[in-house]
Amino acid sequence: MITIEDVANFAGVSQSTVSRVLNKKEYVKEATREKVLKAVEELGYKPSRLARGLRINSSQILGLIISDIQNPFFTSLVRAVEDVAYQNNYAIILCNTDEDPEKEELLVELMLSERVAGVIITPTREYECPILKLHEMKVPVVCVDRRVFDCETDTVISDNVESSFKLVKHLIEHGHEKIGALFGSSKITSFRERLEGYRKAFISSGLQVRNDFVKQSTPKEGEGYSLANELLDLPQPPTAIFAGNNLMALGAIHAIKDRGLSIPSDISLVSFDDQEWTQLMTPKITVATQPKYEMGKKAAELLMRRIEDYQCSVKHITLKSKLLFRESVKSIVSENL
């Protein structure tokens, strides 16, 4: 492996000079600059990012800690972060928490161990979050998709309360009053906010929220399936289901199909995120779609900004979701007349 010393010798200059031209921080005479660049080229020199990192106590790596890369919502987000990271000559280390706070903590420690330049994270809970450790070590952090209340952190989320409100309002306007809801834990702010939107929609319509219709668990497909079954097993089952994320929606759909029921004639359904299947299946599913890529991009930009200036003011960005009204909601107003 060829080192900075080799380059220096080859070019007949000192290591510092090589370092200077490569980091283009200080002035170097044009002639020597060219000599060095030629040596670099000739020798095919690639700086050791490890050595550099050790010296400046920070690697050219960003940590990206998400719930699960297999959730297509996060996939887009990851891609966005990667795109801006690579533009800025950062690599990214990707990790999944699987919504497990202990795993999250281990991963944060990994990030510390790797001396990453910054981390983007979807925290598993709003309090007692390991982000504090990052703050202690002055590692730039930005939260994405979810918020955290232990500390002040740059954040990018979508308008959960509002999109959720609109989705449920849409159901209510179509005559639904018994609306089952499937959410992840309320310790995850996105779900707490969606639940809040759900409640607000009821209240604003002068309706009572029935807590037995609100089911919460791990926001995965399997849980969506069993919680939907619990709803369907109720003596007076809901006429519509509001799924708190795309995975739970998938579970709910399978639960509905497995009972031989159909959407929307037997039961209506709304959910989040415009996955391929939501528009390919019959009926097309009504969803609120978050600007996933944009969220990741903004988060990465906020992180780059804070890496440049650790002291800059904290920003909270809320991006708007788009409502896509499709075919999965049946109007049952006539039945009430």
Add this chain to the structure above:
Amino acid sequence: MITIEDVANFAGVSQSTVSRVLNKKEYVKEATREKVLKAVEELGYKPSRLARGLRINSSQILGLIISDIQNPFFTSLVRAVEDVAYQNNYAIILCNTDEDPEKEELLVELMLSERVAGVIITPTREYECPILKLHEMKVPVVCVDRRVFDCETDTVISDNVESSFKLVKHLIEHGHEKIGALFGSSKITSFRERLEGYRKAFISSGLQVRNDFVKQSTPKEGEGYSLANELLDLPQPPTAIFAGNNLMALGAIHAIKDRGLSIPSDISLVSFDDQEWTQLMTPKITVATQPKYEMGKKAAELLMRRIEDYQCSVKHITLKSKLLFRESVKSIVSENL
């Protein structure tokens, strides 16, 4: 940040001793071992992976270079690699080539720069691949999903020729002779092999392969859409389409829908990978599904093995796909009678 020196001082031993107990390579007296461990615990010491990496000239990081994380096929693969990597205390750096050989080369250089312990890659082409650079530097490499002919490398792929053969044979058995095919470039071995399977199916049935029915381009949805349109525009369009991957299938489906045609009554379709939408849409799509997670897992295991012993024998693993015959193929044999 607390260092190994702090731990040594706290425990009243030397740095070497601390290093020894932490790397558990050499014998240390039980009593001192405990003292050190207690100090580590007390102080909350996290070794700098950067410093360690610099010293041993290799980080505890694996490089994972894929086409595009947004392709669900790769998503599962990535998850598998991550799972075994973390089990072995490695982190992973994730990158997308977008099928661009230049980008691939840059990414390989990044890996070299980061002194990753090994890399798993889906090469963008079979020859002139930057894997050679990795070999030069004796960095362990394993190819996944695709092969490479420039050098001997551990490889994990699926049985592309065979699964492709079966898929096309299935179409032929249902009376289809005009079968359009959508593939990525033949420089990508998986597509070359799938094309080979396609050809073999024709030959084994005593049929002629019509080259104007074989379309190749970037294996993305957009290209799938336009190539499918080219096929549909033919004076004698095919009665079935064989899509070379899930993205191109999606494009083809949209092309078909946009023309007001329907599957399978107007045109049959088969493809790869059991994505959610393939079984949620009507009709359910007949596919060959590759053991994605298993492929990633095997690849990661091969890599761990080669990291342990760089000289071990090269392995080529081919995993079996499963055929899922569903509703997207119409029998047209009767029409021929």
Add this chain to the structure above:
DNA sequence: ATGAAAGCGCTAACAG
């Protein structure tokens, strides 16, 4: 079984 010391490849004062 343990300590002392050197050095991995780089950057950043500090001189000049």
Add this chain to the structure above:
DNA sequence: CTGTTAGCGCTTTCAT
């Protein structure tokens, strides 16, 4: 504008 020098935090001989 450029060179000298001193580490960053760790592992690894080499002694003892």
